[in-house]
Amino acid sequence: MEIEKSILDKVNIWLSPVFDSETHNAIKEMMTSSPKELEESFYKNLEFGTGGMRGIMGPGTNRINKYTLGKATQGLSDYLKISFPGEEIKVAIAYDCRHNSDTLAKTVADVFSANGIKVFLFSELRPTPELSFALKYLNCHSGIVLTASHNPPEYNGYKVYWQDGGQLVPPHDKEVINIIEALPYDKIKFEANESLIEYVGDEMDKAFIQSSLQNATFNTPQEAKNELKIVFTPLHGTSVKLIPDLLEDAGYSNVHIVAEQAVPNGDFPTVKSPNPEEPEALSMAIALADQVNADIVVGTDPDSDRLGVAVRNGNGIMTLLNGNQTMVLMTHFLLEQWKKQGKLKGNEFVGSTIVSTPMMMELASAYNVECKVGLTGFKWIAKMIVDFPEKQFIGGGEESFGFMVGDAVRDKDAVTSTLLLCEMAAQAKANASSLYQELLKLYVEFGFYKEYLISLTKKGMDGAEEIKQIMNGLRENPLKEISGLRVVMVEDYLASTALNLFTDEKEVLNLPKSDVLIYYLEDGTKICARPSGTEPKIKFYFSANEMLNDVKNFKAVETALDAKIKNIIEAMNLI
Structure with missing residues (x-):
């Protein structure tokens, strides 16, 4: 195949003496045996998405390697010096179980130290939330996590955090990216100053566990804790370093860990994907739960920022909850606890995202608490805490199985x-209820919101173009009716506009630009389309709702909502 000149120009730069012989040899091998792979490796530069910079490991500008991460770190070092002149700049670095995460983390530490920056490097793999906590605990200016979350084994990634403990957001993200893109590879300083690298571990673990205990325990009687049977799986990831100790310190002794998935392993040998959104990922945990008659199953992704949950339904069968359901349950519990403790003063808020369940708005309203809604990605929820210092953050979540309790992380x-x-499950069981029953009660009180997600995988350069064309088509030929239901409103976050199709009135959206389209139908159904910021996918989110006047009618209403969503999906030719 013929390779474009622009790609060959990049390849020739990587064959210069700036790059090591291992890189040269790998590129030459691709040139002779796999020109398509060479094209995929160089056709663009890795970009910062909703979860930082993430990609396949290997040589090239579109790959994770010592040079792409070295360049990002050099650019960040230069930006930190501009942002904090005259200060002793400090950064924290953590990494997960993925292949090369430890060596890449050391490379990143070397570049920071070579630039005179103090580095706190975790001595072993640790969960991503502990990095956010450590950054604040150690008064650092920035932080890095080497992780690709739940992506396949060939991936790794680079997440950048700022002084507040949240991921990079405007204006810092764009300013850092501009510096990185303008930086030649020969300007990367790889020669470490080892005296500036300090290793951290056990002391930080203890501090983080203590913080979690303070934020997530709510006077659950010890007897209730003893009665709760828990199955936990880290899915070969980092949470095994903290969650067993945290649960023990909190008084939960009846914990069963899935032994086959308890050892960190970047190959993730027992699952197709270490993604708690995928039912298959928790199949071994559910089998163990049935064996020991557990009440709840919790599984975390490799870097332990997201969790999947299964609970027993009304027939005693283990049932997976989706991210919206766990978010609603946790948010309601926190709101109720704050109310009981007299902590709701009128200046509190919870956080959510534009693709998550609208039920969050109903919950917050019932407690006279504001629900702030941001773009997809937890960095926007973290930014809310910075942007509104006069308000108290209670908790927040997003549909992709993530939640944040308080603002310590x-x-x-x-x-x-x-x-x-x-805590929630133990208290529910002690009151002759369950998390499943508590969820149904919420549907009766606030309305039954049913969500569904379709992810279409489109890999490589051709896939990226296909995703672009799908979004362009939706913009150029906007849907006005779907499955017999009229479209009332179209929100285009790339154009920052909300158009009412009934009145032709157009409003300005006050969130940052993002490649997202949301359709609102006349019956309250919500449909969202967006390319993933971390994977080669385009995602379609569906939310439909009905009133549920009695728990006994749950199945009938659920069946009706499922049928409605199915008809909409068929009308959009997505299946």
Whole structure:
């Protein structure tokens, strides 16, 4: 195949003496045996998405390697010096169980130290939320996590955090990216100043566990804790470093860990994908739960920022909850606890995202608490805490199985959320209820919101173009009717406009630009389309709702909502 000149120009730069012989040899091998792979490796530069910079490991500008991460770190170092002149700049670095995460983390630490920046590097793999906590605990200016979350084994990634403990947001993100893109590879300083690198571990673990205990325990009687049977799986990831100790310190002794998935392993050998959104990922945990008659199953993704949950339904069968359901349950529990403790003063808020369940608005309204809604990605919820210092943050979540309890951590936190869920489950069981029954009660009180997600995978350069064309088509030929239901409103977050199709009135959306389209139908159904910021996918989110006047009618209403969503999906030719 013929390779474009622009790609060959990049390849030739990577064959210069700036890059090592291992890189040269790998590129030459691709040139002769796999020109398509060479094209995929160089056709663009890795971009910062909703979860930082994430990609396949290997040589090239579109790959995760010592040079792409070295360049990002050099650019960040230069920006930190501009942002904090005259200060002793400090950064924290953590990494997960993925292949090369430890060596890449050391490379990142080397570049920071070579630039005269003090580095706190975790001595072993640790959960992502602990990095956010450590950054604030150590008064650092920035932080890095080497992780690709739940992506396949060939991936790794680079998440950047700022002084507040949250991920990079405007204006810092764009300013850092501009510096990185303008930086030549020969300007990367790889020679470490080892005296500036300090290793951290056990002391930080203890501090983080203590913080989780403070934020996620709510006077659950010890007897209730003893009665709760828990199955936990880290899915070969980092949470095994903290969650067993956290649950023990909190008084939960009846914990069963899935032994086959308890050892960190970047190959994730027992699952197709270490993604708690996928039912298959928790199949071994559910089998163990049935064996020991557990009440709740919790599984975390490799870097332990997201969690999947299964509970027993009304027939005693283990049932997976989706991210919207766990978010609603946890938010309601926190609101109720704050109310009982007299902590609701009128200046509190919870956080959510534009693709998550509208039920969050109903919950917040019932407690006279504001629900702030941001773009997809937890960095926007963390930014709310910074932007509104006069307001008290209670908690917040997003549909993709992430939740944050309080503001000690400024990112989604499966560690603290696991403890919160156990507190909720223990109290429910002690009151002759369950998390499943509590969810149905919420549907009766606030309306039954049913959500569904379709993810279409489109890999590589051709896939990226296909995703672009799908979004362009939706913009150029906007849907005015779907499955017999009229479209009332179209929100285009790339154009920052909300158009009422009934009145032709157009409003300005006050969130940052993002490649997202949301359709609102006349019956309250919500449909969202967006390309993933971390995976080669385009995602379609569906939310339909009906009143539920009695728990006994749950199945009938659920069946009707499922049928409605199915008809909409068929009308949009998505299946």
